[in-house]
Amino acid sequence: MPDSLDEIFQRAKQGRALFQNRDALSPDYVPEKLPFRENQIRQVAQILAPALHGSKPSNLLLYGKTGTGKTAVARLVVERLQAQDASKQIVTCYVNTRISSTEYRTLAKIAESLPLPEDKKIPGTGLSIGTVLDRIFTSISTTKAHLILVLDEIDYLVSAYGDDVLYQFTRAGEEVKPGFFTIVGISNDLKFKDELDPRVLSSLGEEELVFPPYTTEELRAILTAREKIAFKPGVVPSAVLNLCAAMAGSEHGDARRAVDLLRVAGEIAEREGIHEVTEDCIRKASERVESNRVEDALRSLPIQNKLVLLTASKFSNGTNTGDLYLAYEGLARRFGIDALTQRRVSGILAELDLLGLLEAAVVSKGRRGRTKRIRLLIHTGTLSKVMAEDSQLLGLL
């Protein structure tokens, strides 16, 4: 039997006292200061500064693992640049191509930041990509705009749609005169450069900047500063912040993970009606954040990878490549999906292993050669939950 309503509300009332500004821990919050990124901030600022006297800055690519401050630095510099612009010619636009998700919506978002005449505005759907690009370029040219365009998580756009639109952008210099635009591309996937046409790469990567992971010590300082804004004094003991930093730094120094852990831990403490955030809250938060990470990874898998994973989940004590393949073929047939060759399935197993969703360890079978021992590493409950969201798999689950 759950707690009585009064108890739940009573705890919530007490718990709310833990936070003084919960938004400071939300994913969209950009802190005023970004310690340990002074160099990156200065370099990005130096590269973009020519826009202030009407010259086109170089295009720029920002790289680095997740949670290393790329988005925060780009947003901060672009905001400050715009604030310094007395001529009011600088137009800034920030688009996350993973969130805008389609090529069309990405372009529509860019168009929104420009002053397009009423009859040239971009409708929700219906225009060709070429027409939308034309309107964007014409607007930059006629308004003499100096556009600073931040394309965050640019790898999503490229892997889903190729680099055609980027190619058009890098070629549009003459067309947009006397206006200009500069692209700041951001990615945490270094491989995405391999998917770019060399001409696009050389233009987009005129300047490149790499963001290193934070050290645990740096994460601790970042958390301490954020904790002061977000929580009431004395609510988060320093040992708890240390644990949080250590856990967020265990793979690579990921500030996003650190901030997420702290927020979720605060929410857990609130729900439990306790007066401070404890180490136990951080551990519970870690489990929750980790399971969100797994769910996100599962959601973005291609259908065949999902099928292989589902097959592996049928063997509660693990299995080997041969037996897994037979079961996979059977399952594919039931779902009405064409089965891949054993070789391709081996490739998928290696990818799933890399993502930490299952373990595919090579074992020797003596004279009979080698096989792989396959073992699921995630809860079957999580797997079924996410798989049930997939319409292709839903019917049979």
Ligand SMILES: Nc1ncnc2c1ncn2[C@@H]1O[C@H](COP(=O)(O)OP(=O)(O)OP(=O)(O)O)[C@@H](O)[C@H]1O
């Ligand atoms: N130097 C810093 N000081 C304070 N907060 C920081 C710093 N660097 C990052 N953060 C915070 O950590 C979180 C993640 O940072 P950010 O979104 O910039 O990472 P990212 O490099 O863009 O990661 P991803 O590649 O996953 O998008 C944000 O909440 C941000 O405010």
Ligand SMILES: [Mg+2]
């Ligand atoms: Mg980012």
